Amino acid sequence: MYQLLIVDDEETVVDGLADTVPWETIGIETVHRAYSGxxxxxxxDAYAIDIVITDIRMPGISGVELIGRIRERSPRTKTILLSGHSEFEYAQEGLRQHASDYLLKPIRFDDLLASVARAIDRIREEWEDVVSHRRALDALRQHLPLLRADLLNELLQGRRFAAESLTEKLRMLEVELAAGDAVSLLLVRLEEPFAGSDPGSLSLFQYAIVNMAEEIFAGEFMLWAAKERHDYLVFLAKGVAPCGQPGESLRERERLENLAAQLQKSVNSYLKGTISIVASPWGAFPDDVATLYESSVAALRRRLGAESELFATWKEQHGADEGVHSLRLLYEPPLLQHLLEAGRWSTAEEKLEAIFEELEARFSDSLEHLLEAYYSIASVLSYIAHKNGRRLETVIAREFDLFAESGGLRSIGRLREWTRTSIERIRADMEHEVKETRTSVVQQVHEYIERHLTGDVSLQAIAGHVHLHPVYLSRVYKLETGESLSDYLYRFRMNTAAHLLKGTDDKIYEIAERLGYAHPPYFIKVFKKEFGMTPQEYRDGK
Incomplete structure (x- = not known):
């Protein structure tokens, strides 16, 4: 699905096009509105805008100047100019600035939809070239990306290199990083349908996503990519322009997050799959790389849960993982601890079943191996509960009595059942925590809208109030409520309007102002579309 921006200094033109044209019929998911250049x-800068429709003549920044600046910021964004017959020279200049199309006023909706549809086709063709099967195969055959990924994985696991040795490795692998550089880490979880793919297809998808990321971030960030131990993709990002110490450039931080959100949307549009992304704060290379990685894995589990296609950032520091020691499958990667930390519940269940099968096949008469498995599993469950700020006794309830008295688990069948029940309760507890957090966010959003209805209730303003990225807020709100934030805002305004019309003597223009409508005629038009009558007719009971 695509995002559209309509720009005109006349609010009624922008609002009319946004509200009356059936954009969803050609794949437009979100329509943004701007009343100046x-x-x-x-x-x-804030959103991954695919297509911009702009008037040519506007005070301040003209439409022609606007599309030139947009091309500098977002070269893949398509632009469509609206002009009058007397402005044809401006339109020619706009086309020289690589505008995709221009339309003459007055505009027919069919012509406008057709123009936007053509722009969508061009976007799709460009991305199909980027993620083509041949390009993915060619990248897969190259050895250099694999060597780079191996080195990055070593750094993610905390391996230390002598300064001269690391510098030489980076030079040989053509990685443009040096000690002390400010870096941020993007952790990407592949979801449906990628997660169920066979290993060969999954590798192609991963290479395609890496190619898309390099295209999107090109010119603004250097990316170093790898697949890590949880089968997530990791991107270590460094700004092309110097930004001083880590965290100094707020604009660079915001731009990184916006490009990451654009990658998420592009994967959905062109690879027909979903990914979730966690973006870390800035850190210093190479000293902070392992900490950024481990904390990002924890943030993915705690902030995103099992839901798909979400985006999150984190600021807090999480403790480092604790290792476990000695049964072969019990300690063979991926470790049970890592699977539960990453929220990979199904894989964790498969891992445990394999451990129990090994116990039954090789050590069915060995109490020592049974206790080894028990103590290892119990310690992992305690660790996961404590890391989430919970006591295991509280989470698993009566199962804790068997935990405290290991003699009650002296059979493989009893241990298998105890483990299954305990993990189910830990998972339910964690998902309940995620649910409560989202419920709280929705409540804060509703309270903000009620208090600021006459002011700025844009997605960006609301996201700033609840301290979340706008894209992440949109996803969380829809997951929790089943409707988009814009739909709720529209419904809330209409319901409030109906209440004020029946319950007060306020004039219609006063009600329009209270609801955030700058132009009463437009409020009347929207109200009539919703209720089938004008506000006055509704008040009169007609």
């Missing part, structure tokens, strides 16, 4: 540029 400056506001349009802010939205282009």
């Amino acid at each position: 400056h506001q349009a540029l802010e939205l282009v």
